[in-house]
Amino acid sequence: MTPPGTPASPSESRAGGPSPAPASSGGTAADGAVPGGTASGGGVSGGTASRYARANTGPEAHRWQTFPDTPVVLALARTFTSAVRVLEALAVFRGDTRVRVLFAFDDTSAFNAGTETLLEGVEAGLIPWSDRLAVRPDLVVTATENADMAAFDCPVAVLPHGIGFQKYVPDHRTRQVRLSGVPRPEFHDADNIHLVLSHPAQREQLRAARIPLAEHAQVVGDPAHDRLVSGFRLRDHYRSRLGVRPDQRLVVTTSTWGPGGLLGSRPRLPGALLGALPHDDYRVAAVVHPNVWFAHSPWQVRHMLADALDAGLLLMPPEAGWGAALVSADCVIGDHGSVTLYGAALDHPMLLGALGAESVPGTAVSELVRTAPWLAKEGLRAQVEQAIDTHVPGQHREAADLAFAHKGRGGQRLTELLYRLLGVAPPEDAGHDGTQRALPQPEPDPSSGIPRAFEVHGWAEGAKEVVIERFPAAAREVPDPPQGAVRHLSVFESEKRHTLADSASVVCREPVRDPGSAGWLERALERHVGAFASAEPVPEGIAVLLRDGRRFLVRSEAGADPVLAAAVLYTAVRARLPLEASGEPRERGESFKVRTGSTRWECVIEPGPADPGVLGPQPDAQEIGALEP
Template sequence: MAARFADIPFLRVPVGDDAHRWHTFPGERTLVVAARTLTSTIRVLEVLPALLRGDARVTAVFAHDPGSAFSDGAIDLLHDAGCRVMPWEQLPHVEPDLIISASEHIDLPTGRCPVLVLPHGVGFQKYVPDSRAPRERLSGVVPDELLEAGRAWLAVSHPEQERQLATAHPKTAGRTLLVGDPCLDELLVSEDRREGYRAALGVQDNQRLVMVSSTWGPTSLIARNPELPARLLGQLPWDTHRVGLILHPNVWSAHGAWHIRTLQAAALDAGLLLMPPVHDWRPALVAADAVIGDHGSVTLYGAALGRPTALATHGSEAVPGTASADLARIAPRLDPEGGLLTQVDGVMQDHADHRHDPYADVVARAFELPGTALARLREAVYELLRLPLPPTDAPRPRALAAPADPSAPVTSWVVGTRLGGAEATAPGRLTIGVSRFPSSVGRERPETERSFWHLAVEPAEERDRHLTESASVLLGSTPAPDPAAALHWARATLARWPGSLLAANGVSSGVCLVSLRDGSAVEVAAADAPDTPDTPVTPGAFVDPALAASVVYACLRAGIPPYGIDVNLRLDGAADGDRETRLRLRPRMP
């Protein structure tokens, strides 16, 4: 361990033997943040700036405790945030006025200063391995010696947690502070920015975002069903659904980003929104339309936001009688091996059919005092520091910043097309249903006389040459400036890839040109678009080349000439069947 301590030099300023010689801001009190795990470090960094905003009386330094199995990433996070970090072995040489941590399992040196422990999740809902002994302990409870010395204070979000702690661990009686939950407060105040978060993540208006959430450990969702994100992407049509994944920071810290990305490689190639463990998972959760989770806190946060929530698993380490256990009792279960589209859409529909939020009672048992957590925390911190509150207004929860889109572009698709029955066909007009799935997770299903499957690829972007060589449909990556350029691109592309049947590219005016190998071409436009492809159209009238090509492909496979007809394009998997677009197919002369 000494070698690891040596990686961080002793600080000389703002704390140290002669710090008074070097500092610019003298400070009246010293606050030390004990940073032990990545998870707890994230939580403190999320709340501390608002508590100390604009107050030069308080000097804050961070002490890095590398003793946890989940400490990896914490020191990098602190340095990236610009924090002053001292090694753990320097802490006995510092005389802090208050120690704050969101990690309860810390070995603090003897002293008299108070210790404020913030929760790094929702309540005390899990049994976790005890690093000091071959047993389990209740997550969130500090060592007995801190309680016996009267130094420790545990922040809780609901009075029920105070009663739970007193029953499970009597020494905590009288050592809790009811403050609420600052994370939930920020999630709630950010709800009116939901559409902006969805846009930042690349989620379209007609797509429903299904967020998968997993805690850590052998009974977590990701441990029991690591293939679930890929299976969801392989069964939920791309044009109507997106899939995200939020993993507990302990998973990132213990296994590393390389291993996680390798494990989820197929899903990532399919456009999985793998949210990083710091900050961006929160606006991504606000953006979600449904949550599939386990016994972790993020699942409960999703329910608190009123999102349709289902559990794919619920681990044995969950504590009975807690809000998480109550959620497990009433939330629907998702069978990872079953038909996922039907289950996911059923969860959302059942939730919508409820006149009242089915999780309201559970949420009420987990959270109290919404919107006040930061103000209450600041009061507690300054009381423990023995300082009067600053003259500034009490901090209020602020809307979260928009997340960055972590997904990779999808460049190849397995596409299913389905001709509607006679009852769905008007004279001169076909109804064609389309389902697209990224090729890394999709698979072709059996065909019939009225349903077909094909592989579509963007040859300029797809890195797997075998896929491009196998594709029936080739797609342009960017719109051509005019029809002549689109036709030129199609001829050159079909010549380069002789195994393909047709090539499609959009035109900047909004129509799409689909070129066949025999030299003919089909102009596909929205039915309300202008009659000439050179006339600009409104944004809603733009035609996706992949969908246009799918319609033409289905016509050819069904023996229907794709000229001079109208088609009702229906996106399979759309909510209430409301994603239907009328397309006009006309011949385009070379």
């Protein structure tokens, strides 16, 4: 009898035979393997994993179990990416009281960070890696090809952690390259290992590479793709959760890991996009491969993207939300990674910003390269607008058709496969399992900020119309204004960068519960000695005080924020537009039509009583509109 906690093969646990010694994990560099690491020596041995060991391993485990006779599915995780994928796939067993699921974590990958925390976060039954055989699994499910599968005699389903075999990756054992997603050579002849594929072309790829596992591979389609397509019914809801207005366009950037990916080759692109695209017309989101997060740390990712985050970048966390963000997109800018291909399959306008040398010819990604335009470094705004405005529906259909078979049936086919390998009949309502549920809500990383400083461009189109564009100043790279336009820096008082606050021409007050509290406008100009104006919300609209003491009230039914309201006044003053109609009462004010991107609105600028004194000389009424800041 095997003592509790001792690894035992399925044959020993069922028939009393000896357990073979665990084989070396021997992972590859592509999966972030630590050279020389072993599966038996690696893995979680304490913490949460140990808490579940006694109740689920060893000869006395049945004494502690409420469901002792149910078949066991053992999910193997080695990286954060593979853990997320296997959690998604296990949704096929959701609600089935006949199946127990346990997890084991091999921590020998260089990308192991965050994985145990992820599994602890979902409160999974995590056991030590050394006890993975002692749980007597009836089926092993994993989404990493580098897991040690040598000692399992039960069926092993190897799920893709992306789409097919799109990359060549280095193999530290042979100093050559191999197809990413293919298990190690010592497992190629194992008849109990079943690769799960999304398209028959991937089987032919394996055959062309003379990999015997091709004959046991199972083509089921892609449940992740199907969930994305089904998610379109909630697109408006997802966009609202992301803070994207109906009149705005969402640009989603997506990067795989490595120096050839979008972020590795163009790390400043997210910030450059935020600086190039008008804030009132566009939002920008970023989906970054988990291997970037957990090779360099979440802190490092946020630290490197700090300017873009301050400029309003919606950074999607690595575990969830990327799918809903992708569904919400109006344009996708990506590389040779799987998320880019998902975006193409959703028929989004596409731009390619990077293409690593490791991409495999003849695959769906190589087909996407043929149909998607390349994003040049200059003229980002024009390229994004052209990609959206000239997109032809079905433009990337051939790439999608080469990646995904059995569209709409991936979840059902995966359910049928895993239950068949488990030796249990699927539920009668198979096809209505957890793979058919809505995508997780898009909740950006808490580091995603709201811009509080703007480079504002304004120009007049006639005597009664003003055009305003603003760009987040934290992006650092903002375009020059059009010819004839005036520019200024406008900041909210809460702006954290002192250099921006000290350079502002207009200082704005955040909306508060007691708008119009006495003296804020004056105090703001006293604190910001270089500012031309201060602006604050009041019940009637936006009150603006100029440095020379003149006051104005900007009214608009659109409820313009202080930055936009003050920008209209600033542009009118600089362009010498009339702020008081000749021969009409002063109290009536002057009406302006305003255009901010695709939105048109109207406002009335009413002169108010001036405050002579410390702020500057008070001009005569006839001088209104003549001041040059």
